[in-house]
Amino acid sequence: MAIYESEHTKFMREWMKAHPEEREEQQKGRALWWDKPQDLETQSEYAAGKVAHKPYPYATE
Known part of the structure; x- marks a missing residue:
């Protein structure tokens, strides 16, 4: 078999x-x-600062 x-x-x-x-x-x-x-310290700071996203980003409510 040829790749x-x-x-x-x-x-x-x-x-x-x-x-x-x-x-x-x-x-x-x-x-x-x-x-x-x-x-690793900077990475953990980035992870702690994440904001949860809405399940559907285009929802206006």
């Missing part, structure tokens, strides 16, 4: 093989937007 691989995925695999220096740029971008240190 499907999109044209985009194939392109990106080939492009990353041809441009290995881009791996470092990719990691910098990921660190900039996603890899942030987690603070």
Whole structure:
């Protein structure tokens, strides 16, 4: 059974093989937007400050 691989995925695999220096740029971008240190105290403050939502948000009553 063959596993499907999109044209985009194939392109990106080939492009990353041809441009290995881009791996470092990719990691910098990921660190900039996603890899942030987690603070449990701040997370618990966020959780405590959540407001319950109505079951149907468009209700006017």
